[in-house]
Amino acid sequence: MSGAGASPARSPVREGIGESVDRPDGTLKVRGEFAYSSDLWADGMLWGTTLRSPHPYARIRSIDFAEALALRGVHAIQTHEDVPGRKTYGLELADQPVLAIDVVRYEGEPVAIVAADHPETARRAAELLRVDYEPLEPLVDMDQAVEADEPRLHEDGNVLRDIHVRHGDLEAARAEAELVVEGEYEIGMQDQAFLGPESGLAIPSEDGGVDLYVATQWLHVDLAQVAASLDLPLERVRITNAGVGGAFGGREDLSMQIHGCMLALHTGRPVKMVYTREESFFGHVHRHPARLRYEHGAARDGRLVYVTARIVLDGGAYASSSRAVCLNAATTAAGPYDCPNAELDSYVVYTNNPPCGAMRGFGAVQTCFAYEAQMDKLAAAAGLDPLELRRRNAMDTGTRLPTGQAIDGPAPVRQLLEELAEMPLPASRDGGAPDLRELPGGVSNTTHGEGIRRGVGYAVGFKNVGFSAGFDDYSTARVRLSMASGEPQVEVHTAACEVGQGAITVQAQIAREVLGVERVIVLPSDTQVGNAGSSSASRQTWFTGGAVRDACEAVAAALLSRADERLGGEPDELSPDLIAELIGDDAVEETREYRPRRTEALDENGQGDAHLAFCFAAHRAVVDVDVELGLVRVVEIATAQDVGRAINPVAVEGQVEGGIAQGLGLALMEEIQLSEGRLRNASFTDYLIPTILDMPPVRAAILELPQPEAPYGLNGIAEAPTIASTAAIVAAIRAASGRELTRVPVRPDDVVGLAAPVA
Amino acid sequence: MRLDCTVNGERHQVDGVWEGESLLYVLRERMGLPGSKNACEQGECGSCSVYLDGTLVCSCLVLAGQADGAEVVTVEGLAHAEHELHPIQEAFLAAGAVQCGFCTPGLIVATHDLLARNPAPSEPEIREALAGNLCRCTGYEKILDAVRSAAEARIP
Numbered sequence: 001m002s003g004a005g006a007s008p009a010r011s012p013v014r015e016g017i018g019e020s021v022d023r024p025d026g027t028l029k030v031r032g033e034f035a036y037s038s039d040l041w042a043d044g045m046l047w048g049t050t051l052r053s054p055h056p057y058a059r060i061r062s063i064d065f066a067e068a069l070a071l072r073g074v075h076a077i078q079t080h081e082d083v084p085g086r087k088t089y090g091l092e093l094a095d096q097p098v099l100a101i102d103v104v105r106y107e108g109e110p111v112a113i114v115a116a117d118h119p120e121t122a123r124r125a126a127e128l129l130r131v132d133y134e135p136l137e138p139l140v141d142m143d144q145a146v147e148a149d150e151p152r153l154h155e156d157g158n159v160l161r162d163i164h165v166r167h168g169d170l171e172a173a174r175a176e177a178e179l180v181v182e183g184e185y186e187i188g189m190q191d192q193a194f195l196g197p198e199s200g201l202a203i204p205s206e207d208g209g210v211d212l213y214v215a216t217q218w219l220h221v222d223l224a225q226v227a228a229s230l231d232l233p234l235e236r237v238r239i240t241n242a243g244v245g246g247a248f249g250g251r252e253d254l255s256m257q258i259h260g261c262m263l264a265l266h267t268g269r270p271v272k273m274v275y276t277r278e279e280s281f282f283g284h285v286h287r288h289p290a291r292l293r294y295e296h297g298a299a300r301d302g303r304l305v306y307v308t309a310r311i312v313l314d315g316g317a318y319a320s321s322s323r324a325v326c327l328n329a330a331t332t333a334a335g336p337y338d339c340p341n342a343e344l345d346s347y348v349v350y351t352n353n354p355p356c357g358a359m360r361g362f363g364a365v366q367t368c369f370a371y372e373a374q375m376d377k378l379a380a381a382a383g384l385d386p387l388e389l390r391r392r393n394a395m396d397t398g399t400r401l402p403t404g405q406a407i408d409g410p411a412p413v414r415q416l417l418e419e420l421a422e423m424p425l426p427a428s429r430d431g432g433a434p435d436l437r438e439l440p441g442g443v444s445n446t447t448h449g450e451g452i453r454r455g456v457g458y459a460v461g462f463k464n465v466g467f468s469a470g471f472d473d474y475s476t477a478r479v480r481l482s483m484a485s486g487e488p489q490v491e492v493h494t495a496a497c498e499v500g501q502g503a504i505t506v507q508a509q510i511a512r513e514v515l516g517v518e519r520v521i522v523l524p525s526d527t528q529v530g531n532a533g534s535s536s537a538s539r540q541t542w543f544t545g546g547a548v549r550d551a552c553e554a555v556a557a558a559l560l561s562r563a564d565e566r567l568g569g570e571p572d573e574l575s576p577d578l579i580a581e582l583i584g585d586d587a588v589e590e591t592r593e594y595r596p597r598r599t600e601a602l603d604e605n606g607q608g609d610a611h612l613a614f615c616f617a618a619h620r621a622v623v624d625v626d627v628e629l630g631l632v633r634v635v636e637i638a639t640a641q642d643v644g645r646a647i648n649p650v651a652v653e654g655q656v657e658g659g660i661a662q663g664l665g666l667a668l669m670e671e672i673q674l675s676e677g678r679l680r681n682a683s684f685t686d687y688l689i690p691t692i693l694d695m696p697p698v699r700a701a702i703l704e705l706p707q708p709e710a711p712y713g714l715n716g717i718a719e720a721p722t723i724a725s726t727a728a729i730v731a732a733i734r735a736a737s738g739r740e741l742t743r744v745p746v747r748p749d750d751v752v753g754l755a756a757p758v759a
Numbered sequence: 760m761r762l763d764c765t766v767n768g769e770r771h772q773v774d775g776v777w778e779g780e781s782l783l784y785v786l787r788e789r790m791g792l793p794g795s796k797n798a799c800e801q802g803e804c805g806s807c808s809v810y811l812d813g814t815l816v817c818s819c820l821v822l823a824g825q826a827d828g829a830e831v832v833t834v835e836g837l838a839h840a841e842h843e844l845h846p847i848q849e850a851f852l853a854a855g856a857v858q859c860g861f862c863t864p865g866l867i868v869a870t871h872d873l874l875a876r877n878p879a880p881s882e883p884e885i886r887e888a889l890a891g892n893l894c895r896c897t898g899y900e901k902i903l904d905a906v907r908s909a910a911e912a913r914i915p
Contacts, residue, residue, distance in 0.1 A: 029860030030848035032794020032834035039793035195798040195861040245861030500859025650855035657898030684803035692899040
């Protein structure tokens, strides 16, 4: 609904939309007083811990509890036999045991949980549990999993999903193409590496239910899964989003939610669980590693004639959101280009590797790395500048994806490329004595400038915004306008999870904008209000922003009808004084759901309008490479991104810069190292994320082309920065080193051309 | 064991501390000062940075017993008054350097230490001083802005 149009003017208000606004939780955060999920405390609280499988694949013969139970301070030990309700959970398929049932399918799978009076006691008790495992030969290769039926990790086989997009006439296209380039690419497993570890506090309540305070991305999908496994009605499980220390997709699946509640209900005491960093690496899903084989055919002038792709994604031991990631890979596989013919095959498989699921970019990162490498190869084959080749093939509003879906919002690929082309390049290093800190290797003193080559690389990426393929994606907001200390005050209540991105800031801005009231309080998000959907898929500002706008407009409409009753007509302006008069002691409260246009599932040829909308970003990377040692320093990242409308510009910049840092991490350093299904680097000592020394200055051009479907013309923005930044950096390293570099993260050995060591 | 130390100017005496507990654990779980954060507990991320007798340390790497008799200052003790912000805290807030905020307390303490030693740091000096503080949200640009503006605010 919309009260806009003929409605009376609102008071001009500070900190409405379009202004850079400080975070409402910022003061608490800088003072160290903001309560994160790991900071919670309750009287009589116990500590929970999880015993995890040391094997990637094994049968559990027996568990001996005697020694652990004898330890002083231990209050409870539970296994799958103690799960009161549904013994499995999962976002798309409930295929993951709450606690292992006779078999473990990945290293780190939860087997038992313990509650004790001190976290160290709980850990020691877990170590004293004697689990008799019969190790089995794990399936760890994703290509093998596409073919192999043995071992069969789940009932329906090892291929969790396969999608085949058929577009145009490939045979004719192959005959027509004058230039053909091929390539095989590989993406390593990236971790979200949010800083706040998985944690929460479960408190048993008098009605036999439980109150859970947890850091999450999606309260209502947690609620449904937790209630099912506890065998409790939904209303007896109340979940509140506790302070979240970053998410990036890694909190969409459950971690300690059911475990903490089970222990609390069993002991009758509050139970807190906080993962260590090592456990965190085992305790959440990761970005899917992928292998991609591509063939691009083009006319002599570089115009695409066809693209074929075979994409294999390693989903690991359980389904999580793999099926949706497979869809995204299939639908983004040809890139933001006009491609008349395509055969795109996307597979996601079960293996005994760690489960993979959501991470910023969600399937579009993997394809972008491959298709942008292909576009550079094609540019070389056509004798064209990489920017010019992309311009010639750029999609635009109206272009159809290989799925048949026409892009109906802005698709400003050419414009983004123009923006990049116009940005000055950073100064080249002058001939004088170099500052070591500006060279690859830094103060390690590995070079004084010799062997250093500069490279420049470009990439463009795109991704869907919102959930896809017919999912009923919506959000809910409850808005209450009352008088507090003689001033109008708005309370906004939603279940949208603030994960650091600034959801609460934009909700308050929208409420101020619609109602013209400065004092806006965004209440803690919990399950006492309707579903807001996930804080993922770049959707929360759009969806919950839309719900807040609609609820505020409903509140304004209710005020106007009061005005009509009491004043005998509509006022010219809803001033604070008039609002005060109309409200008095009788607050106005309205709840609204916001639901944009429904998407549709793909048919058997991969055809259909699967996505709601798309976001686009282009990147230019400048790197210095020590071609003798394989060390890389990123000198600058330039980016151009369309954001629709910047509701909070400083937060938009923060998303752009932060997203690029994660793309840089994937390009150069971030990889979960696996060996026969075992995770070898579960710490921040061994899993490297970019530091302030690794991250270069970012030069950003933010475009605001209105997204016609969305409130205020805004668009989802958070994922686009992470998609093409990786590809641009690797393109720059290729330009500097002359190496093909088909795998990320790029290792020093790859840059200097050493063969991989033979195992 | 008993731990006796001064934290943010106040004397704290805590009984029943297990010898294996870190200073970080005692601050967070026994003294009600959870501002210092538990992100890696391995000295890699700097989220738990505090002053121990005037030296910047990762409190996760300090055994509680080592702090006996010492003077500890945490992020909660930087502002001069209850409802005020320290200028560095103001600068982080105003620059948009805070997103999830989990790294923020450690970065603020590390910046406090940097500006105390070097009131007008160059960009490479800022980067070097904060290289032990991981942030996963911001890409560090706004953090650099915050440090620069805090430094400028202190120069007349």
